[in-house]
Amino acid sequence: MAARPVLPVLGTPVRARRRRVGSGGAGVLPLAGAGVALALVASAALPREASWLAALAVVIGLGVPHGALDGAVAAPLLRPRFGRAWFGVFAVPYLGLAGLVLLAWHVAPMATLAGFLALSVLHFGEEDAGPGRPLEILVRGGLPVALPALLRPEETAGLFAAVTRLPMPLLPGWWVAASWLWLALAAYWVLVQARSWSVRGEIAGLAAAFWLLPPLTAFTLYFVGLHGPRHMRALVNDPTRAPGIDSLGKAVRASLPVFGLTLLLGAALWPLYAAGSGSGAGTLLCLTLRMLSALTVPHVLLDRIAARSPAVQAGGGVTGSATNLA
DSSP states (O other): OOOOOOOOOTTOOHHHHTOOSOSTTTTHHHHHHHHHHHHHHHHTTSOHHHHHHHHHHHIIIIIGGGGGGHHHHHHHHHHHHHGGGHHHHHHHHHHHHHHHHHHHHHHOHHHHHHHHHHHHHHHHHHHHHOTTOHHHHHHHHHHHHHHHHHHOHHHHHHHHHHHHTSOOSSOOHHHHHHHHHHHHHHHHIIIIIOOOHHHHHHHHHHHHHHHHSOHHHHHHHHIIIIIHHHHHHHHHTOTTTSTTOOSHHHHHHHHHHHHHHHHHHHHHHHHHHHTTOSSHHHHHHHHHHHHHHHHHHHHHHHHHHHHTSHHHHHHTOOOSOSSOOO
């Protein structure tokens, strides 16, 4: 079966829009995705820690690889100047910055949590809405951060007590207040400014997931079902940011080395995190979310640098959703 073309990235020139996401597995991927989604929904009925483990396995196995493509984005920026040394020039500051974020979790966990949530809103929003739409970025990026605080505050507090390793019987007041402000802005945007019914339907579907499912399960559905695929499709459809990545198959293969390295780093850190945890599920939750936050900081910074590179600007490529059109 021939693959259906992916919708273009906003602002991508016509020549970029002709790139396709793949060929042979076009019918298999939706079925596999539906199977994973159903398994996740079913896992919500498990005891809390078993449900955590099921969601974290999906986050690690299917969500983390989209960030493992950062090397493919960095290569065309650095190889022309540094030659074979480009990977070291990329990896040393990248991992160093990630290490500083992990250290910040130990030194100032609540401040780091606030920074991580704010960065997540920006990153998710730009991926979903595209750049240059500040209100839409705030509304769409804030949804997976604000709705858990509004709909399931006790469960969300339990999650982040495990991540921060601080007592958290209730969510911090600043998080709750920001979530109510988000709700007001979201209601205004959806009712007055939303550009299409498909976007409104997506927001309604996500809201239902966060209402019906545990916070970590609902976030996993968003992260693996929307955020990660959109990032990979954006790379596939933009020939300037990662020239060698012109299909989803190539994107997956290119992510494997760095993804494997990420797993090795997590395994090396496990004893350190296990020493302060009362359960394996709590250890995995803490380590996974802290590592996600640590990798998100250089990931977002690299996206900024790539978007400002002369090659990307000359080609017309932009970061943002591959499926969000007016």
